[in-house]
Amino acid sequence: MVTPGNFVAAILVFVVLLFPAASSAKTPKSFTFANFHPTQFGSVFDVKGDASISKEALQLTPDTLNNAYNLLNKSGRIMFPVRFKLWEESSYSPTSSNISLNNSSTELDIVASFNSTFLINIYRTSNESGGEGFAFIIAPDLEIPSASFGQWLGLTNATLDGNPSNKIVAIELDTLKQDYDPDDNHMGLDIYSVKSKKTVSLSKFGIEISPVKATNYSVWIQYNGTAKLMEVYMADGNSDKPSSPVLSEKINLKDYVKQYSYMGFSASTGVRAQLNCVLKWELTVEDLPEEKDLKWVMIVVGVVAVALALSGIVVAGFVYYNKRRVVNDPNILGALKSLPGMPKEFRFRELKKATNNFDEKLKLGQGGFGVVYKGLLPQNIHVAVKKFSRDNLKGIDDFLAELTIINRLRHKHLVPLVGWCHKKSLLLLVYDYMPNGSLDSHLFGGSEKTLNWECRYKIIAGVASALHYLHDEFDQRVLHRDLKASNIMLDSNFSARLGDFGLARALDNEKTSYAELEGVPGTMGYVAPECFHMGKATTESDVFGFGAVVLEVVCGKHPCTKIGGFQFLVDWVWTLYREGRILEAVDVSLGEDYDAQQAERLLLLGLACMHPIAGERPKTPNIVQIISGSVPPSVVPHFKPAFVWPATSFSVGSSMLNTAATTPMTSSYYGSEKSEWTPRCESRESYVMKVQ
Structure with a gap:
């Protein structure tokens, strides 16, 4: 039976087949690998040489400390077998005699931008010096050159090195000094050769690629195809991206790589060995459209115009019918599979x-x-x-x-x-699966081992970073709408992972709120007071929930804990602050084993985020700065302000106030320090995916 969905889909398929470029735009292709599994060998990744996939990582060279196994003179490549179009055709073509980093044919060349972010562990064995090195590579094919062990890093060999025909560009992390290297701990930009066109010693950045103690490092490789600028950042695996790159260089990739190329990793060992592991990888590449043929453009324009007109008529006729059939419509599978970057x-x-x-x-x-x-x-x-x-x-x-x-x-x-x-x-x-469960279970689940202060501070910083990403760094503003300890998971390193997006909603960037038509979203104790009056979630209400989590982590008590004659934890903490005793709110299970300055900073931040007036709460960029210590703690009034509705300082705009009462009123919920109303607090659960 013909349906509007089938009809429109058929038109789109026809357009794509007839003229692919008509439906293509410069949108990114994104791929994320949070870990790796042996089943991906051959199905997801192309693995060559001595490489393998094991222990939840890409192993570019053999990964074993068994002395009976030879680790020396090995090389391997693991490539993502998706061919990316990296530039558009033009009449310029460099020769081996005119190769230089700045010989771009023109700044108007169309070159794809890309980001490659990965987590690595490069470990020297038996406390010996590391060797040889590791590289992120852009290559014309999926093959690995023979005899590419030792100094060749799995990139080239004695025959191919320096030959422009090999069309290789790489970012190397070199751990063994050759005659042409500055030292045995440097990053390099390689073009056709392991003799880097530019090198940067990493020692001055406090980075040792292959330290005695196994260390994870995050590497961010960002290429701007418009500016023709390659920037590489590197930091400890638990750190955010630094503000300044380690390596920065102008390079027009069009001059050095094939139009259609592959991306991946390579590494080698020589007379000395190291373990070369990739633990995570995120890759985003701008999707350049295919070549266009003008006569087909005119044909497609006509076809699309007619098709859209017809589809509009058909859709209008079937709209009511389809509303009743959508639940069991098998086309939902097509909708899901068409989502970009679909897992x-x-x-x-x-x-x-x-x-x-x-x-x-x-x-x-x-x-x-x-x-x-x-x-x-x-x-x-x-x-x-x-x-x-x-x-x-x-x-x-x-x-x-x-x-x-x-x-x-x-x-x-x-x-x-x-x-x-x-x-x-x-x-x-x-x-x-998060092996350490939820934050809630560690705070209140009877865990034998108390989360220490350093871990708690790191968890709060991680949640703040995630919330900042959702509100200000993602291409749409996303409201989580259910921030709470049970929705914060802890990975194997006890790093925070915010989850449970069953209540989340994406906003257009010019909008500030999402209306929940079926009532107030979220969980009691974490819900901002204004939500009870306007039935809307905002970035400010997310910040309120974050503040509740901050106090919960520092104090070791639920937000709706009855304490000191108060119904809510925030009222008790605010009173201690007014009386100059705020550090008495710190979880007693920590004893004296905490940083008093950090604790006060977080407690004040929690109070600021839970300010009864939404417009007075800090924004996520400021929250991240406060936690990092780069700006002073929030200024908090010693007496908790009463919640007043409508609040003229609320940032969502006057149009939202039309549904409220025209005269101000105070609320018993967070409105006074000793409310007689007792809320029903939610029971604890042990996993982030629970949705209210």
Whole structure:
């Protein structure tokens, strides 16, 4: 049967087949690998030489400390087998005699921008010096040259090195000094050769590529195709991207790489060995359109105009009919698969087997939208499977809302999405499993080991970084709408991972709020007071929830804890602040083992974020600066202001106040220090994916 969806899809397919460029734009292709598995060998990655995929990492050279296994004179490459178009055709072509970094044919060349961010561990064995090196590579094919071990880094060999025909550009991390190297700890920009066109010693940045103590490093390689500028940043794996690059150089990639090239990694060992591991990788490449043919443009314009007119008529005729059929429409699969950067689609039987038929013993958490189970995939891969409980139209809306937001989010403090599944009316999402569970379970779950101060401070900083990304750094402003300790997961390093986007909504950047038509979103104790009056979530209400989490982590108490005659933790802390005793709010289980200056800074930040007047709360950029110590703590009034509605200083605009009462009123919820109203606080759960 013909439906509007089928009709429009057929038109779009016809247009794409007839003239691919007509439906192509310079939009990025993004790929994220939060970890790696042996099953990706050959299916996701092309693995050559002595490389392998094991221990949840890309192993560019053999990864073993077994002395019986030879680690010397090895080389390997692991490439992502997607061919990227990196530049447009022009009449300029460099020769071997005119190669230089600044010989760009023209600043008007169309060259693709890209970002490659990865986490590496390069470890020397037996406390010996490391050798030889590691590289991120742009190559014309997926092959590895023979005899590319030793000084050749898996990039070239004695025959190919320096030959422009090899069309290789790489960023190397070299750990063994050759005659042409500045030292044995440097970064280099390689063009056709391992003799770098530019090198930078990393010692002056406090970075040792292959230290005695195994260390993870994050590397950010950013290429601006408009400015023809290559910038590389490097820092400890637990740090954010530095403000200044380690290496920066003008280079027109069009002059040095093939129009269609591949990206990946290479490494080698020689008379000395090291382990060369990639633990995570995010790659985004600008998608350049294919070549155009003008006569087809005119044809396509005509076809599209007619097709759109017809499709408009058909859609209008079927709109009501389709509203009733959308729940069971198999075309939902097409919609899901068309999402950019879409993660893996799992078969239902895979997830059923992984969770032992959704065994209650494997349940990690439960909320209004679904249940989360621990799962075990082949190759001993642990995951968390969120099974939506609603099989109606609202359930699909919830599922798509979460999926369309999460699949494009890329941040180290967000829970990574692994994949999804849709079977008839059954909807499932698959996430990375966080081995240390939720923050809530560690604070209140009877854990034998108390989270120390350093860990707590790091967790708060991570959540702040994630919230700043959602509000100000992503291409759309995303409201989480349910910030709380049970929605903050802890990975193997006890780093914070914010999750559970079942209530999240993306906003157009010019908008400031999202209206929740079915009532107030979120969890009691974390919900901003204005939300009860306007039924809207805003960035300010997210900040309020973050403030509640800050106090919860520092004090070791729930936001709606009855203490000192108060109904809410924030009122008690505010009173201690007024009386000059704010440090008495710090979790007693820490004893004296905490930084008093940091504790005061966080407590004041928590109070500032929970200010009853939304417009007085700090924004996320300021929050991140306060936590880092780069700006002073927030200025907080000693007496907690009363909540007044409507609040003239509220930043969402007067149009939102029309639904409120025309005369100001105070609220009993957070409005006074000793409210007689007792809220029903939510019970704790052990996993981030729980949605209210």
